[in-house]
Amino acid sequence: MTSLGSYLHRHPRLRLAGLLSAPLLWLVVAYLGALAVLLVSAFWTVNGFTGGVVRRFSLQNFRTLLAEEVYRAVTLRSIGVAAAVTVLCVVLAVPMAFFMAKVASARARHALVIAILTPLWASYLVKAYAWRILLANGGPIDTLLGGPGHGPGYGLPATVIVLSYLWLPYMILPIYAGLERLPDSLLEASADLGARAGRTFRAVVLPMLVPSIFAGSIFTFSLSLGDYIAVQIVGGKTQLIGNLVYANIGAANNLPFAAAIATVPVVIMVIYLFAVRRSGALEEL
Structure with a gap:
């Protein structure tokens, strides 16, 4: 063992390969x-x-996917929902992360980080069914908006709302980390040069946040693209890619066609990752 340790000490690359062999084997086999x-x-x-x-x-499964209008429509709808969830998460996450990183005190900052992480500890189903109760006809949201039928109800808007709630922490945390690395001296220099808050945000803050926003979007976009549980609970008659995969695994018992449908979000995410890698988003993960 002593000679083996000495040999590995003289060959750091071999030592590194030995340390990484187990996780790499798991990645190759399981994933x-x-x-x-x-x-x-x-x-x-x-x-x-x-x-x-x-x-x-x-190639019959892929011919069917390309030929049938319903599958093209579901794919476009799924991409639209994932994009809408991502945009909504960005709109909500940027001011929250900015307040945490640049305005709140150190003690309040820690409390806010815990508050954002706490929903992640709760069960996915509990959160989704809680929103089902909130969005029900005659439920609390209907009451706040003026009575039964005034709320969004179940359907595509409800799906976007619930998915945005579920994945919002995955957008806040990368943006918060990016803002913490933003020197306060840049904001002070912009103010000294006469720039107002809006100009400072557009010219100084936002360009430096682009990698962090793209890093968060990888989570929100991919998780929304393949989700089917929230759609089943609050989506009403909405059909997304995840629902089609589940339907073909269950009642239809057509595993090959379900696998063909499941490759669609994989291909979309590979294209998306190649598109955002130049922004430095992958280094922010």
Whole structure:
């Protein structure tokens, strides 16, 4: 063991490879392996008579996805919902993070960080069903807005609201971290040069926050794109990609087609990651 330790000490790259071998093996087998199986099974089909899976290469599932208008509409709707959730989270997160990082005292800052993290400890289903009660016809939101039928009810707006609530902490924390690294001297220099608060925010703060916003958007966009539980609970008749995957796994029992649908958000996120990597967002994660 002493000679082995000495050998590893003289070869730091080999020592690093040994330390990383276990987590890399887990990543390759559990994560990349699952994605590989998903991709391979997307090229299989189901026998219409027996219902068994035919393990023969075929592009039929992807032809159906491209040919059927309903699948294109669901894909565009899912992208729109994910984009709307991301924009809403940015609008809410920027002032909250700025107050935490630049206005609140150190003691209040710690309390606010805990308050933002606390909802993440609660069950996803508890939070989603709590919003179902709030959005119900004749529920608390209807009462506040003037009576039954005046609130958003169940549907696409409710889905955006609930997903924004669920993923908002994932946007606040990267922006807060980015603002903490922003020197106060830059804000003071902008004020000394005569810039008002709005001009300082647009010219100094916002350009430096772009990587942090993109970093947060990776979470909010991807989590919203593949979500189906919130849609099931508050979405009404809304159909998103996650619902289609679940429907084909359950009642339809068409696992290959479900796998083909599931590759859609994976491809979208790969394209999105390539698009934002030049902004430095990946370094903010």
